[in-house]
Amino acid sequence: MLRGIIENTRRQKPLVHCLTNYVTVNDCANVLLAGGGSPIMADDLREAAEITALCRGLVINIGTLNERTIETMIQSGKKANALNLPVILDPVGAGASTFRTETVHCLMSQIRFAVIRGNMSEIKNIGQGKGFPQREDYTQSEEFTQGEGFHQGVDAADRDRLTEENLEMNSGRVRRLALETGAVIAVTGAMDLVSDGRRMAVCRNGHPELGRITGTGCMLSAVTGAYAAANPNRMFEAALAAVCAMGISGERAYQWAQAAGGGTGTMKMHLMDQIDRMTDGRIESEARYEVW
Amino acid sequence: MLRGIIENTRRQKPLVHCLTNYVTVNDCANVLLAGGGSPIMADDLREAAEITALCRGLVINIGTLNERTIETMIQSGKKANALNLPVILDPVGAGASTFRTETVHCLMSQIRFAVIRGNMSEIKNIGQGKGFPQREDYTQSEEFTQGEGFHQGVDAADRDRLTEENLEMNSGRVRRLALETGAVIAVTGAMDLVSDGRRMAVCRNGHPELGRITGTGCMLSAVTGAYAAANPNRMFEAALAAVCAMGISGERAYQWAQAAGGGTGTMKMHLMDQIDRMTDGRIESEARYEVW
Amino acid sequence: MLRGIIENTRRQKPLVHCLTNYVTVNDCANVLLAGGGSPIMADDLREAAEITALCRGLVINIGTLNERTIETMIQSGKKANALNLPVILDPVGAGASTFRTETVHCLMSQIRFAVIRGNMSEIKNIGQGKGFPQREDYTQSEEFTQGEGFHQGVDAADRDRLTEENLEMNSGRVRRLALETGAVIAVTGAMDLVSDGRRMAVCRNGHPELGRITGTGCMLSAVTGAYAAANPNRMFEAALAAVCAMGISGERAYQWAQAAGGGTGTMKMHLMDQIDRMTDGRIESEARYEVW
Numbered sequence: 001m002l003r004g005i006i007e008n009t010r011r012q013k014p015l016v017h018c019l020t021n022y023v024t025v026n027d028c029a030n031v032l033l034a035g036g037g038s039p040i041m042a043d044d045l046r047e048a049a050e051i052t053a054l055c056r057g058l059v060i061n062i063g064t065l066n067e068r069t070i071e072t073m074i075q076s077g078k079k080a081n082a083l084n085l086p087v088i089l090d091p092v093g094a095g096a097s098t099f100r101t102e103t104v105h106c107l108m109s110q111i112r113f114a115v116i117r118g119n120m121s122e123i124k125n126i127g128q129g130k131g132f133p134q135r136e137d138y139t140q141s142e143e144f145t146q147g148e149g150f151h152q153g154v155d156a157a158d159r160d161r162l163t164e165e166n167l168e169m170n171s172g173r174v175r176r177l178a179l180e181t182g183a184v185i186a187v188t189g190a191m192d193l194v195s196d197g198r199r200m201a202v203c204r205n206g207h208p209e210l211g212r213i214t215g216t217g218c219m220l221s222a223v224t225g226a227y228a229a230a231n232p233n234r235m236f237e238a239a240l241a242a243v244c245a246m247g248i249s250g251e252r253a254y255q256w257a258q259a260a261g262g263g264t265g266t267m268k269m270h271l272m273d274q275i276d277r278m279t280d281g282r283i284e285s286e287a288r289y290e291v292w
Numbered sequence: 293m294l295r296g297i298i299e300n301t302r303r304q305k306p307l308v309h310c311l312t313n314y315v316t317v318n319d320c321a322n323v324l325l326a327g328g329g330s331p332i333m334a335d336d337l338r339e340a341a342e343i344t345a346l347c348r349g350l351v352i353n354i355g356t357l358n359e360r361t362i363e364t365m366i367q368s369g370k371k372a373n374a375l376n377l378p379v380i381l382d383p384v385g386a387g388a389s390t391f392r393t394e395t396v397h398c399l400m401s402q403i404r405f406a407v408i409r410g411n412m413s414e415i416k417n418i419g420q421g422k423g424f425p426q427r428e429d430y431t432q433s434e435e436f437t438q439g440e441g442f443h444q445g446v447d448a449a450d451r452d453r454l455t456e457e458n459l460e461m462n463s464g465r466v467r468r469l470a471l472e473t474g475a476v477i478a479v480t481g482a483m484d485l486v487s488d489g490r491r492m493a494v495c496r497n498g499h500p501e502l503g504r505i506t507g508t509g510c511m512l513s514a515v516t517g518a519y520a521a522a523n524p525n526r527m528f529e530a531a532l533a534a535v536c537a538m539g540i541s542g543e544r545a546y547q548w549a550q551a552a553g554g555g556t557g558t559m560k561m562h563l564m565d566q567i568d569r570m571t572d573g574r575i576e577s578e579a580r581y582e583v584w
Numbered sequence: 585m586l587r588g589i590i591e592n593t594r595r596q597k598p599l600v601h602c603l604t605n606y607v608t609v610n611d612c613a614n615v616l617l618a619g620g621g622s623p624i625m626a627d628d629l630r631e632a633a634e635i636t637a638l639c640r641g642l643v644i645n646i647g648t649l650n651e652r653t654i655e656t657m658i659q660s661g662k663k664a665n666a667l668n669l670p671v672i673l674d675p676v677g678a679g680a681s682t683f684r685t686e687t688v689h690c691l692m693s694q695i696r697f698a699v700i701r702g703n704m705s706e707i708k709n710i711g712q713g714k715g716f717p718q719r720e721d722y723t724q725s726e727e728f729t730q731g732e733g734f735h736q737g738v739d740a741a742d743r744d745r746l747t748e749e750n751l752e753m754n755s756g757r758v759r760r761l762a763l764e765t766g767a768v769i770a771v772t773g774a775m776d777l778v779s780d781g782r783r784m785a786v787c788r789n790g791h792p793e794l795g796r797i798t799g800t801g802c803m804l805s806a807v808t809g810a811y812a813a814a815n816p817n818r819m820f821e822a823a824l825a826a827v828c829a830m831g832i833s834g835e836r837a838y839q840w841a842q843a844a845g846g847g848t849g850t851m852k853m854h855l856m857d858q859i860d861r862m863t864d865g866r867i868e869s870e871a872r873y874e875v876w
Contacts, residue, residue, distance in 0.1 A: 015445045022314045022606045023613055023625050029315055029506035034556050039506065040385070040445035041315050044358045047389035054388060054445060066628045066652070068358070093624070096638060097631035153599045153624035153638060212860075214613035214623065264618050265856025272557025276504075307737045314606045321607055321798035326848050331798065332677070332737035333607050336650040339681035346680060346737060360650070564849025568796075 001291065005227050005234065005241040006280045009036035014056035014229035017080075018222060019043050019073050021063025021092065024215025027272075028061075028222040034276035035245070037226030048072040049079040057085050057229030060111075061218055063092040063154070065103055077111030086114035086228040086235065089183070090221035093154045094118065095125030108181065114228055115239045117186040117221045119156035123174065131177030155211065162191045171200050184239045186224070188217060192243045196236040203240065203289040205247025207254045213268050220246045223275060244287035249274030251286075293583065297519050297526065297533040298572045301328035306348035306521035309372075310514060311335050311365050313355025313384065316507025319564075320353075320514040326568035327537070329518030340364040341371040349377050349521030352403075353510055355384035355446070357395055369403030378406035378520040378527065381475070382513035385446045386410065387417030400473065406520055407531045409478040409513045411448035415466065423469030447503065454483045463492050476531045478516070480509060484535045488528040495532065495581040497539025499546045505560045512538045515567060536579035541566030543578075585875065589811050589818065589825040590864045593620035598640035598813035601664075602806060603627050603657050605647025605676065608799030611856075612645075612806040618860035619829070621810030632656040633663040641669050641813030644695075645802055647676040647738070649687055661695030670698035670812040670819065673767075674805035677738045678702065679709030692765065698812055699823045701770040701805045703740035707758065715761030739795065746775045755784050768823045772804065776827045780820040787824065787873040789831025791838045797852045804830045807859060828871035833858030835870075 015038045020028050025041060032039040042051040045068075052058055058080040060073050080087045089111075091104045104126050116126070128134050162170055171193055178185045179197035187193045192203040210216045224242040231238045253270035260266055307330045312320050317333060324331040334343040337360075344350055350372040352365050372379045381403075383396045396418050408418070420426050454462055463485055470477045471489035479485045484495040502508045516534040523530045545562035552558055599622045604612050609625060616623040626635040629652075636642055642664040644657050664671045673695075675688045688710050700710070712718050746754055755777055762769045763781035771777045776787040794800045808826040815822045837854035844850055 021625075023609050025315050026318060026506065026610060030556065030560070033504050033506060038445060038447060040388070041313075041356055042385070042389070043356065044391060046359070047357070047391035050389045050391070051445070064625055064627065065631070067630070093626070096624070097626065097634045099628060099631035099634070153622060153635070155622060212617050214610065214617060262854075263857035263860030264614065265853040265860065268614070268856075269557040269561055269853055270554075272560075273555035276555030276557065317607050318610060318798065322848065322852070325796050325798060330737060330739060332680070333605070333648055334677070334681070335648065336683060338651070339649070339683035342681045342683070343737070561849040561853055562846075564852075565847035568847030568849065 002237050002241045002283050003280055005231050005237055006036065006278060006283065009226050009230040012230045013038050014226060015040060015054060016057045016059060016225045016229050017042065017052045017055040017076060018059045018225070019069060019076060020059060020061035020218065023063055024218040027215050028218050030272055031219040031275050032222045032226050034272055035223040035226045037229060043069050043072050045072050045075065048076045052076040052079040053083060055085065057225045059088045059090070059222055059225035060107065061090040061092055061221060062100060062103060063218060065100060070103055073107060074110050077107065081112050086232055087111055088221055088225045088228060089113045089116045090218060091116065091118045091122045091126055092218070094122040096153055101125060113181065113183040114235050115184045115186060115224055116181065117188065117224055117239070119217065120160035120162055120187050120189055121156040123177065123185065123187045124160060127173065127177040130180035131173045156189055162187070162189050162193065167191070167202065171202065175200055184235045186239045186243055188220065188243060192247065194236065194240045194243055199236055199291055201240050201289050201291045203243050203247060203287065205244055205251060205288055207250040209254050209264065209267060210250040212264050213271065216246065240289065241283055244283050244289060245275060245278045248282065248286045249278065294529050294533045294575050295572055297523050297530055298328065298570060298575065301519050301522040304522045305330050306518060307332060307346060308349045308351060308517045308521050309334065309344045309347040309368060310351045310517070311361060311368060312351060312353035312510065315355055316510040319507050319511050322564055323511040323567050324514045324518050326564055327515040327518040329521060335361050335364050337364050337367065340368045344368040344371045345375060347377065349517045351380045351382065351513055351517035352399065353382040353384055353513060354392060354395060355510060357392060362395055365399060366402050369399065373404050378524055379403055380513055380517045380520060381405045381408045382510060383408065383410050383414045383418055384510065386414040388445055393417060405473065405475040406527050407476045407478060407516055408473065409480065409516055409531070411509065412452035412454055412479050412481055413448040415469065415477065415479045416452060419465065419469040422472035423465045448481055454479070454481050454485065459483070459494065463494065467492055476527045478531045478535055480512065480535060484539065486528065486532045486535055491528055491583055493532050493581050493583045495535050495539060495579065497536055497543060497580055499542040501546050501556065501559060502542040504556050505563065508538065532581065533575055536575050536581060537567060537570045540574065540578045541570065586821050586825045586867050587864055589815050589822055590620065590862060590867065593810050593814040596814045597622050598810060599624060599638060600641045600643060600809045600813050601626065601636045601639040601660060602643045602809065603653060603660060604643060604645035604802065607647055608802040611799050611803050614856055615803040615859050616806045616810050618856055619807040619810045621813060627653050627656050629656050629659065632660045636660040636663040637667060639669065641809045643672045643674070643806055643809035644691065645674040645676055645805060646684060646687060647802060649684060654687055657691060658694050661691065665696050670816055671695055672805055672809045672812060673697045673700045674802060675700065675702045675706045675710055676802065678706040680737055685709060697765065697767040698819050699768045699770060699808055700765065701772065701808055701823070703801065704744035704746055704771050704773055705740040707761065707769060707771045708744060711757065711761040714764035715757045740773055746771070746773050746777065751775070751786065755786065759784055768819045770808070770823045770827055772801065772827060776831065778820065778824045778827055783820055783875055785824050785873050785875045787827050787831060787871065789828055789835060789872055791834040793838050793848065793851060794834040796848050797855065800830065824873065825867055828867050828873060829859060829862045832866065832870045833862065
């Protein structure tokens with residue numbers, strides 16, 4: 001079902017506008033190129049919407065939010081919506097501060113997102129009342145990830161780990177969030193969930209060491225932007241292909257790093273190589289996902 | 293004719309002030325060190341001119357322009373001009389937005405540049421009426437790279453590709469732009485052109501995969517800054533040496549990456565290594581350029 | 585005496601808030617992960633103190649200071665002080681501009697730092713009248729590193745090189761600066777000095793090529809932040825372990841790069857790997873330091 005996603009991207013080389021954080025921006029640009037797209041980063045209000053209009057997709061990542069760029073995000077997002085370009089949201093650290101939580105809600109009220117990709121803590125935060133229970137409705141055993149109990153910053157809290165035990169509950173919630181928002185929801189972690197409200201996929205590729213390289217989530221959102229821009233009528237498949245591509249790449253990059261006696265520095269380099277060399281055929285043969 | 297450029301740089305280790313974009317800034321700093329210089333990035337208005345005055349050269353790159361840094365660029369540029377330090381301009385994405393186009397024209401009206409380095413779309417944009425025809429004077433077959441026809445963002449548009457067929461026309465235009473601006477013009481792409489108005493060089497080193505690593509243009513401008521700072525009376529040679537050094541490094545980095553079974557991640561690492569190990573002797577033996 | 589520092593860090597995985605420069609921020613995030621911590625970068629005033637409160641430590645690095653972030657640094661610093669979290673200061677380029685010098689003095693007057701890590705020129709600049717002589721008291725032979733005589737930007741000036749000859753004088757000054765500020769002072773260069781006012785360590789690990797990779801100082805400060813956050817009652821040991829870890833990693837990374845026929849690009853990757861693979865046992869066996 002994912003056939004052609006990557007080949008389309010490499011053939012079209014879609015220009016993708018990224019409004020993203022300054023921590024991982026270089027890796028996002030490089031991985032977007034490696035995935036077959038072409039990145040442009042431009043966050044000044046005086047040019048952002050004009051740049052968006054040159055592009056085939058837009059990625060909004062709130063990793064290092066600041067006052068200046070929120071308005072840019074809104075204007076670029078509205079322009080992309082007007083032109084019917086897919087907009088990807090990466091709600092980095094939603095729930096870690098009131099500012100992030102409120103900004104994500106503001107963005108979601110003004111922009112129609114094609115894909116929202118985050119870890120379970122972030123998705124849980126933005127999903128309150130839209131698939132996920134309100135904070136006050138959480139039971140003791142599945143406490144809310146904010147305030148005192150929230151200590152992982154931009155990573156998912158331990159209690160939000162997706163397991164075989166809570167898979168059914170969480171997949172149901174993710175599906176409802178997709179229906180409520182009209183966006184494909186991609187939740188990544190030890191297992192990954194992707195849903196457009198109708199279909200639900202669980203993907204079991206990936207490697208824990210990916211969590212020890214900064215920005216692998218941001219990079220995944222950037223690759224999603226490239227695949228989505230080149231496959232605008234196949235959002236669910238584009239998001240799932242990106243999730244699988246990053247998972248497979250992580251597995252292989254870890255193997256290469258181990259074989260070389262290296263660590264996370266070596267693994268990061270190979271991760272880029274793997275995305276660069278990813279093909280539809282490799283997705284077909286190496287991805288471990290089910291759709292229901 | 294390029295003898296001594298690199299050795300001078302490594303011996304003097306000139307401090308170079310970079311006002312550059314946040315996408316590729318780390319690679320620019322590292323490549324400037326690898327090339328033999330010493331980078332300092334400082335973009336707050338309250339210190340920029342003071343920092344410039346400590347330096348031997350200034351690189352201005354508009355890759356992620358914003359309101360705050362334009363005034364910094366002007367003040368640092370004027371300080372560098374007053375101290376007779378070479379100033380390099382990298383007009384990233386000129387033509388992609390009105391804001392970038394206008395900012396470049398503003399910078400060029402207030403600062404005297406020693407070298408302007410860009411791809412053909414950028415150079416064509418800034419060269420209107422100064423060597424290159426005005427937009428309205430372009431014939432159908434060589435359309436202007438702005439507006440609807442412009443889809444490549446920070447990369448050169450396909451129609452602006454330098455070929456053996458349009459080499460004579462374009463080299464004439466580049467030469468006139470050099471004469472009009474008083475700057476050495478370096479246009480990079482499948483072939484590279486460098487001219488100071490009097491001399492014209494075409495360089496045929498390089499590899500297409502360089503275009504799949506973000507910031508190789510920015511990195512070249514940074515290396516140009518180092519070579520120019522250490523060789524202030526040989527601007528044409530400094531710019532040409534930098535163009536050749538990046539081209540040779542790209543060829544070799546691609547070979548290393550291929551030999552290792554790697555992709556763009558591996559190639560980027562080797563690109564840095566190659567600039568680090570570049571010598572005047574290697575330029576002499578491996579550069580493929582003609583001057584006329 | 586350094587036993588357990590790294591193991592504690594890896595076991596606790598402390599979240600560390602970094603207010604740092606955009607040149608080396610990605611490397612700081614990755615090295616902090618490699619060292620066993622978890623980074624979060626958030627510099628908007630509306631969330632900074634709230635983010636600090638989620639964390640176990642704070643790193644303030646002034647590498648690319650700007651108006652917007654100074655107030656953020658002060659508020660986050662005060663919050664960290666109120667919560668008794670260790671705050672690390674990296675006074676990048678102190679002395680290179682009036683703005684940096686004044687900002688560092690402002691930060692030091694409002695925030696209580698647990699560790700201050702810089703090169704000798706930076707430490708000398710911030711230490712005036714607090715261990716180091718005032719500018720006017722320097723003799724001809726040990727001129728002050730500012731103004732005309734200061735040409736190294738963010739690197740230490742040659743005249744500030746720590747040698748066996750000036751070791752006694754400088755270690756005395758560093759010790760007094762530690763006493764005056766109440767912070768552990770870590771000065772890095774050809775030799776490294778670490779003092780809490782009571783104890784003084786000199787460390788002889790490291791490699792000159794570290795100076796040809798941008799941000800190795802910033803990276804050391806980030807690792808110090810992780811080790812300090814996980815070992816809040818052992819600041820001197822945490823800072824010394826970080827200094828040793830970076831020195832050993834630099835030696836080994838250089839060896840790996842040489843063996844592979846590589847340069848600074850390859851070395852940088854291996855530097856990250858080495859920090860990733862650092863253990864208390866390796867510190868014990870490979871660190872060359874004396875404490876007195």
